[in-house]
Amino acid sequence: MLNISKNSVKGYINPFLFDSYRMTIPSDQSRKRVRVLLYILLAGFVFLFLPWTQNFRSQGMVTALKPEHRPQTVHSVIPGRIEKWYVQEGDFVQQGDTILFISEIKDQYMDPELLERTRLQVNAKELSVKSYEEKIKAQERQLQALAENNRLRKEQALNKLQQANLSVESDSIMLEAEKVNLTVAERQYERMETLYNEGLKSLTDLEARRIKLQESQAKKISAENKLLSSRNDVITATIELNAIDNDFQDKLAKVNSDKFSALSNQYDAEATVTKLRNELSNYTVRSGMYYVLAPQSGYVTRAIQVGIGETIKEGAEIVSIMPQNYSLAVEMYIDPIDLPLVKVGNKIRFIFDGWPAIVFSGWPQLSNGTFGGRVYAIDNFTSANNQYRLLVVPDPDEEPWPEALRIGSGADGIALLNDVPVWYEIWRQMNGFPPDYYTLKEVREMKNQKK
Structure with missing residues (x-):
């Protein structure tokens, strides 16, 4: 078997009768594993050249686009004593409807004549x-x-x-x-x-x-x-x-x-x-001003002042009202390092609380359950949390946002940036480099200018 002697035993002894010999012979299963491994390596290599959409994520909250459409509190312009309530929590009020009646508590105004x-x-x-x-x-x-x-x-x-x-x-x-x-x-x-x-x-x-x-x-x-x-x-x-x-x-x-x-x-x-x-x-x-009126049509969400006969101070909050008609937007905050990556008009994908979604952050076209938006405004100064605030409105080219979506709901935002190969994104992540600042359109314009 080791071919030490010139005398061969081939033909005289059946080697397949020995288990040790049978174990050394390659089988079809091993060849299959090798082919699978080669296919995996080839697929991984091809995968490195697939397009990947750069992105960064940030948490946000659903709000109204216009300030007058956001939830507001009704204040008392003058101090007084609560005499009568005309509404309760959950009621719908039209603009100008009476919310409550207060009486005077300052002696210089108590004269009925x-x-x-x-x-x-x-x-x-x-x-x-x-x-x-x-x-x-x-x-x-x-x-x-x-x-x-x-x-x-x-x-x-x-x-x-x-x-x-x-x-x-x-x-x-x-x-x-x-x-x-x-x-x-x-x-x-x-x-x-x-x-x-x-x-x-x-x-x-x-x-x-x-x-x-x-x-x-x-x-x-x-x-x-x-x-x-x-x-x-x-x-x-x-x-x-x-x-x-x-x-x-x-x-x-x-x-x-x-x-x-x-x-x-x-x-x-x-x-x-x-x-x-x-x-x-x-x-x-x-x-x-003894009759506190609703500033706009909406729903009474919470009574801050309660009871009859209680006194309220000047400028005190009485009730909160949610306007009837409003345009939804998402208020999200980003770190200063990500600010140069965002411009007005950039696309954002959202995962809203209560709506299940399957997300592939690098391939937004394969994601399901997300909703599109566009950056509407960017603050020029940081907020109290040392982050910049973005206002994102629904993307008219995408599926409309859910009708059941309400102000105050949470939103997980995914800012979509440039399309780059997967290998480049892995290399960028390993080196800790920020995403590309320039868009593809800007890169092409710069190349054309150089030519």
Whole structure:
């Protein structure tokens, strides 16, 4: 068997009678195993060149796309005491429906006739404003009358001054005439006295001339007195003219002072009216806030304040409402290292809580039970958890999201990136490299630009 000797035993001994020999002979089973192993290796090699969709996963939550469609709480604008409930949890309310009624708890608003009394105060102050307006108009008319009276008095005083000046001029002329008459009378008397001494005239003629001389002297003195009196009249007329302006300025200052005082009171009254109107408007609006109304149509999900007679603070949360109509979106958070990989319009696959799914993350086309979405918005700053927030809306090209899906449900998001060979993805994962940043379209554009 070992061919040590040249003498062969072949043909004399049947080797298949020995178990050890039979075990050394290759069987068909071994060859089958080898072929299977080769097929597996070949399949694994082919598998390395299959396309693989790069991705990363992140947890999210279903929300509404628009802020007004998200669940909201109804607040009380004013503090008060709960008097009556009009709804209960689970009720559907239309926009403007009454949720509850509260009563006033602040003493300055407890007067049941507060609005009417405030309205009376406004009316009284408005009448006060009108009275001040009439007073100002009367003082303006008084100013016009004073100005007209001052003009007339000045004209009268000017005329009187002119008359006095003319009287002075007339009296001056008369005085000069009397002086001439006195000079003539003195000369006539001297000639008469000379003729009397010569015996040519009688004593009677001399005495007659003396009388005329005395009369001329008296007329001259009278003319001088009259001239002085006329001059005094001029001075008096001048003083009166100046006194008219002074008197007018005094009266004008007094009337203006009264007018400005009335204006100040009018402005104060108008300010008070404005303040009272503001208070009246505030009271009117406040009276309408005793009924808490639904801001939009939706379902009452939870009553935060309960009971009758309990007091609530200003701005306190009363009930939460889920809007009737809303557009679904998923709010998900990603790490800063993944932010450069995501752009608006990128596709995201979701696994929603309650919907079974079979997921092949690298081959999304083979996955079942997932739903498509597109990135709608990306925050430009990190949230409180040091992650960036994404808003993802349903993909119009994919199957619509389930109608039974509700806000608040959990969502497992798979962000789909570039398509690369499996060997490249394994090599990337082993080296800890991030997924490719550029999309295939961008790579082709860059190649075209280089050419």
